[in-house]
Amino acid sequence: MMEKDIYFMQKALELAKKGQGKTSPNPLVGAVIVKNNKIISKGFHKKCGLAHAEAVALKRAGVRAKGATLYVNLEPCFHFGRTSPCVDKIIKAGIKRVVIAVKDPNPQVKGKSIRKLKKNKVKVSLGVCQKEASEINEVFFKNIKDNLPFVVAKAAQSLDGKITTSLGESKWITTDKARQFSRRFRDRYDAVLIGAETLRKDDPKLNGLDKIPYKIIISSSLDLPKNSYIFKNFSNKTYVFTSSNLKARNKLPKNIKVFSSKATKEGISLKKLLNKLYQLGIMSVFVEGGADTLGRFFSQNLVDKAYFFIAPKIFGGKDALSSVGGAGVKQIKQSPELKKPKIERIGTDILIWGYLKKVSYAKARKKS
Amino acid sequence: MMEKDIYFMQKALELAKKGQGKTSPNPLVGAVIVKNNKIISKGFHKKCGLAHAEAVALKRAGVRAKGATLYVNLEPCFHFGRTSPCVDKIIKAGIKRVVIAVKDPNPQVKGKSIRKLKKNKVKVSLGVCQKEASEINEVFFKNIKDNLPFVVAKAAQSLDGKITTSLGESKWITTDKARQFSRRFRDRYDAVLIGAETLRKDDPKLNGLDKIPYKIIISSSLDLPKNSYIFKNFSNKTYVFTSSNLKARNKLPKNIKVFSSKATKEGISLKKLLNKLYQLGIMSVFVEGGADTLGRFFSQNLVDKAYFFIAPKIFGGKDALSSVGGAGVKQIKQSPELKKPKIERIGTDILIWGYLKKVSYAKARKKS
Numbered sequence: 001m002m003e004k005d006i007y008f009m010q011k012a013l014e015l016a017k018k019g020q021g022k023t024s025p026n027p028l029v030g031a032v033i034v035k036n037n038k039i040i041s042k043g044f045h046k047k048c049g050l051a052h053a054e055a056v057a058l059k060r061a062g063v064r065a066k067g068a069t070l071y072v073n074l075e076p077c078f079h080f081g082r083t084s085p086c087v088d089k090i091i092k093a094g095i096k097r098v099v100i101a102v103k104d105p106n107p108q109v110k111g112k113s114i115r116k117l118k119k120n121k122v123k124v125s126l127g128v129c130q131k132e133a134s135e136i137n138e139v140f141f142k143n144i145k146d147n148l149p150f151v152v153a154k155a156a157q158s159l160d161g162k163i164t165t166s167l168g169e170s171k172w173i174t175t176d177k178a179r180q181f182s183r184r185f186r187d188r189y190d191a192v193l194i195g196a197e198t199l200r201k202d203d204p205k206l207n208g209l210d211k212i213p214y215k216i217i218i219s220s221s222l223d224l225p226k227n228s229y230i231f232k233n234f235s236n237k238t239y240v241f242t243s244s245n246l247k248a249r250n251k252l253p254k255n256i257k258v259f260s261s262k263a264t265k266e267g268i269s270l271k272k273l274l275n276k277l278y279q280l281g282i283m284s285v286f287v288e289g290g291a292d293t294l295g296r297f298f299s300q301n302l303v304d305k306a307y308f309f310i311a312p313k314i315f316g317g318k319d320a321l322s323s324v325g326g327a328g329v330k331q332i333k334q335s336p337e338l339k340k341p342k343i344e345r346i347g348t349d350i351l352i353w354g355y356l357k358k359v360s361y362a363k364a365r366k367k368s
Numbered sequence: 369m370m371e372k373d374i375y376f377m378q379k380a381l382e383l384a385k386k387g388q389g390k391t392s393p394n395p396l397v398g399a400v401i402v403k404n405n406k407i408i409s410k411g412f413h414k415k416c417g418l419a420h421a422e423a424v425a426l427k428r429a430g431v432r433a434k435g436a437t438l439y440v441n442l443e444p445c446f447h448f449g450r451t452s453p454c455v456d457k458i459i460k461a462g463i464k465r466v467v468i469a470v471k472d473p474n475p476q477v478k479g480k481s482i483r484k485l486k487k488n489k490v491k492v493s494l495g496v497c498q499k500e501a502s503e504i505n506e507v508f509f510k511n512i513k514d515n516l517p518f519v520v521a522k523a524a525q526s527l528d529g530k531i532t533t534s535l536g537e538s539k540w541i542t543t544d545k546a547r548q549f550s551r552r553f554r555d556r557y558d559a560v561l562i563g564a565e566t567l568r569k570d571d572p573k574l575n576g577l578d579k580i581p582y583k584i585i586i587s588s589s590l591d592l593p594k595n596s597y598i599f600k601n602f603s604n605k606t607y608v609f610t611s612s613n614l615k616a617r618n619k620l621p622k623n624i625k626v627f628s629s630k631a632t633k634e635g636i637s638l639k640k641l642l643n644k645l646y647q648l649g650i651m652s653v654f655v656e657g658g659a660d661t662l663g664r665f666f667s668q669n670l671v672d673k674a675y676f677f678i679a680p681k682i683f684g685g686k687d688a689l690s691s692v693g694g695a696g697v698k699q700i701k702q703s704p705e706l707k708k709p710k711i712e713r714i715g716t717d718i719l720i721w722g723y724l725k726k727v728s729y730a731k732a733r734k735k736s
Contacts, residue, residue, distance in 0.1 A: 160529045160697075161526075162690070165696060167699070299685075311705075313700070314692055315702055315703050316696035317692075318691065318694065320528055320696045328530075328686070329533050332540070332541065335684075338680040350711065
């Protein structure tokens with residue numbers, strides 16, 4: 001029984017992942033309907049505004065759904081949003097049993113659908129593939145929990161932690177394969193964020209392989225090169241955050257959106273920035289650097305997940321730039337830490353990644 | 369046939385490793401004598417000055433050695449050294465076949481024993497477990513090839529390459545398990561080397577778990593704390609290398625051996641230092657830091673093997689000390705690189721280690 005449930009839930013998870021990078025601010029959801037041990041229909045949530053996974057699968061199954069089992073990686077919705085509640089559709093279709101990976105933490109749902117199903121004599125099994133289901137919706141869970149975007153940090157460095165040589169050379173540290181891998185993340189998250197210095201030095205495109213993400217620049221002075229690629233291309237998706245007086249925005253092309261807020265001791269408040277992004281509907285941010293920007297995100301405990309691409313090279317050099325700069329932590333015990341980091345080989349490079357140990361937002365806020 | 373040979377050669381290699389840390393300047397050698405698929409005697413080289421592995425095994429086998437097969441991980445010696453040539457003992461004992469993992473690169477041997485065996489109607493098979501046999505005698509092969517000690521570098525750092533926080537805290541970055549692991553290396557190599565700054569800041573003991581290695585300090589000024597542990601304990605194994613005038617040696621306890629040589633632009637010449645150590649019979653050096661010392665060894669391409677212990681923590685901080693300092697390389701293509709690095713987990717820490725890509729000594733000399 002259990003094994004069968006895992007098998008079909010895996011199928012639902014695979015379907016859910018097809019929506020990766022497209023469903024924001026909605027979660028990734030996949031559903032399969034099973035009768036006599038056979039999948040009779042499938043569905044996944046393709047894009048915000050389109051039908052939910054359960055609705056797609058139910059529609060495809062039609063009358064055959066009666067007496068069947070529905071597998072879905074997230075508790076079906078209870079509330080009227082862009083679509084009518086899935087929980088009602090499930091009941092109406094005569095589904096006999098619903099297998100759910102994880103409860104929807106959204107206060108508008110949070111077990112309500114499960115209770116309603118049970119009340120209507122639908123059997124419910126909760127918790128199948130829970131860990132994987134939480135991970136594929138890492139963004140959504142963070143959003144609901146903290147009302148903040150999910151923050152992913154990335155560094156590509158030498159084995160001794162450098163992102164430039166002593167002469168400032170930075171291209172390329174890792175292999176093309178690793179860089180391609182990292183570009184994939186831009187498809188997965190809503191926005192890419194860099195500091196002004198990175199824009200000045202590298203003039204990056206910041207595009208994904210399949211998607212143009214939002215491009216967020218932090219700049220205290222607004223002294224940015226007007227001819228930068230990102231100001232000239234897809235510029236409606238480029239936002240600049242500054243602590244400068246808004247008058248200084250004249251330095252930038254007119255079509256660029258600029259957000260200004262008072263500076264803290266360390267420059268613009270990253271918490272305010274993240275709050276603003278969240279209000280703007282940006283549910284996840286991929287922080288690509290440079291050193292100072294990464295340093296501030298890390299030392300303020302604002303990073304949820306981190307990827308370190310490591311080339312097995314030793315640059316050395318006390319003047320070479322280190323991957324994570326800023327003020328840094330003062331004591332080792334204060335340092336952000338990956339819990340159970342994963343290690344992968346990407347060609348000749350090494351990728352170490354993981355989730356940061358939980359630091360409550362309140363605590364992080366107090367610290368900075 | 370081949371499989372049997374590998375099996376018995378593995379036994380010889382296991383025996384050889386028992387001498388680890390004790391045979392210098394001799395190689396690690398193990399031997400087994402096999403008759404009718406059974407090991408009839410074994411031997412390994414325990415310590416410089418004591419009998420060779422083959423001699424031990426042959427003596428134990430006695431007359432039973434006649435017609436048997438000898439497995440040994442290094443070509444038997446041809447020359448009279450502290451003991452008489454093993455090749456003659458093998459022929460005399462009536463051994464029928466000798467299986468050798470790897471040729472002895474020593475010019476006094478280098479295939480001569482193999483030729484002599486064949487001439488005397490002893491069958492010879494060469495190359496069984498060659499890679500492993502080369503690795504366990506990494507020190508010996510380097511010594512013979514370059515007339516220099518084998519240099520092993522070690523760093524213990526945060527994920528972003530730091531060895532201190534921005535406030536200078538450095539204890540402890542990695543877990544006790546990783547530090548214990550690293551202490552084991554002091555048993556394996558002849559000497560441990562550190563820079564003056566590390567001595568001043570950490571006052572380390574630099575002892576192995578089973579052995580007191582030679583302790584080498586590099587100090588340009590000779591301004592070293594007289595009460596350091598290593599000056600007060602086992603001080604006959606403590607050597608100081610300086611570019612100071614030898615008069616300055618009065619700053620140090622009288623019993624400490626001081627070697628002086630003219631400074632290069634970057635301080636004392638590491639090549640001269642390594643040459644001197646080699647003359648002193650120190651066949652391998654474990655360079656433990658600090659950042660500046662490691663930086664100089666790396667950027668001059670003097671490192672043969674490197675161990676990076678990485679705690680999955682992010683210190684950040686542009687003022688935090690990076691694991692490998694010094695001048696560093698100017699261009700990425702000049703950077704020393706591990707070939708096919710190995711990755712291991714040591715508790716919650718990560719160990720990345722490997723051999724440095726071959727850079728000929730002549731080339732390295734020219735570069736610096």
